[in-house]
Each structure stands twice: as structure tokens, then as C-alpha cells.
């Protein structure tokens with residue numbers, strides 16, 4: 001069992017991208033979605049080289065393995081949490097909190113004053129626990145007609 005509380009953060013690099021996309025896919029699947037739903041989400045769960053240029057991507061490692069990833073994008077005073085995924089085998093051990101704290105700090109340092117989160121319904125209580133407030137609904141980028149909880153955190 002991984003121990004993210006003893007884990008270390010580092011920036012993602014191009015060599016990580018395939019493994020990170022796989023991690024995002026496996027992580028999203030923990031909510032029990034069927035295969036067709038997961039395939040429809042695949043593009044949104046994939047990290048590309050431009051993500052490393054256009055946003056900030058950080059991973060958490062434990063025991064020499066990547067167990068989570070976060071991606072945050074900053075535009076002026078606004079920022080958005082593009083991805084936050086913890087490997088199924090490392091859930092509920094502090095990795096999500098660690099990555100979220102890093103995203104908050106990074107967005108704040110880069111001048112953002114608020115962080116927007118389009119949350120999977122299963123993760124919304126995690127973000128509330130992290131201090132985010134409900135701010136309505138946002139359309140899913142993967143499934144037409146699906147709406148997701150939108151949360152915001154003042155930075």
C-alpha cells in the first residue's frame with residue numbers, strides 16, 4: 001500500500017505523460033462509470049505536451065511510483081483546477097489534499113484570486129472539505145447534456 005503522507009511532490013515532465021493519462025483514467029473509473037462513459041471521457045483525461053507549457057502539472061510519488069497528479073491553469077486573476085486524480089490504490093491517504101494544497105499555492109503565487117473546480121459529483125464533498133464553496137453547475141466537457149457541480153475557492 002502506498003503511503004502518500006510520506007510522499008514527495010515534483011513537476012511532471014514529458015516522459016510522465018502516458019503514465020499520467022493512464023492514472024487519470026483508472027482514477028476516474030473508481031466512481032463505477034460504465035465502459036462507454038469512460039471512453040467518452042478519455043480525451044479529457046489525457047495529458048499532452050502542451051499541458052506542460054500552458055498550465056502547471058505536479059505529481060506526487062510514493063515508494064518510487066506516481067500516485068497522483070494535479071493540473072492548474074491560471075489566467076489573470078482566475079484559475080481553474082483542470083485535473084486532480086489519485087491512483088485507486090492510494091485513495092484516502094492524503095495525496096489529494098497534498099496536491100490540492102499545491103494547486104492553491106501555485107495559483108495564488110501566480111496572481112490568481114479565485115480557483116474554479118468543475119467537479120466529478122463523487123469528488124464534490126472532498127472539495128467542500130478543502131474549503132471550496134458551491135457555485136452552481138457547469139456543463140461536462142465530455143458528455144453532452146451532463147452537468148457537473150461547480151465549486152469555487154477564494155485565494
Ligand SMILES: CC(C)(COP(=O)(O)OP(=O)(O)OC[C@H]1O[C@@H](n2cnc3c(N)ncnc32)[C@H](O)[C@@H]1OP(=O)(O)O)[C@@H](O)C(=O)NCCC(=O)NCCS
Pocket residue numbers: 027028030083084085086087090091092093094095096097098118119120122123124125126129
Ligand atoms: C477526490 C480525490 C482526489 C481525493 O483524494 P484523496 O487522496 O483520496 O483525498 P485525501 O486522502 O487527501 O482526503 C482529504 C480529506 O478529504 C476527505 N475526502 C476524500 N475524498 C472524499 C470524498 N470523495 N468525499 C468526502 N470526503 C472525502 C478525506 O476523508 C480527508 O478528510 P480529513 O480532512 O478528515 O482528513 C480522489 O478521491 C480521486 O482521485 N477520486 C477519483 C477521481 C476524481 O473524481 N477526481 C476529481 C476530479 S474533479
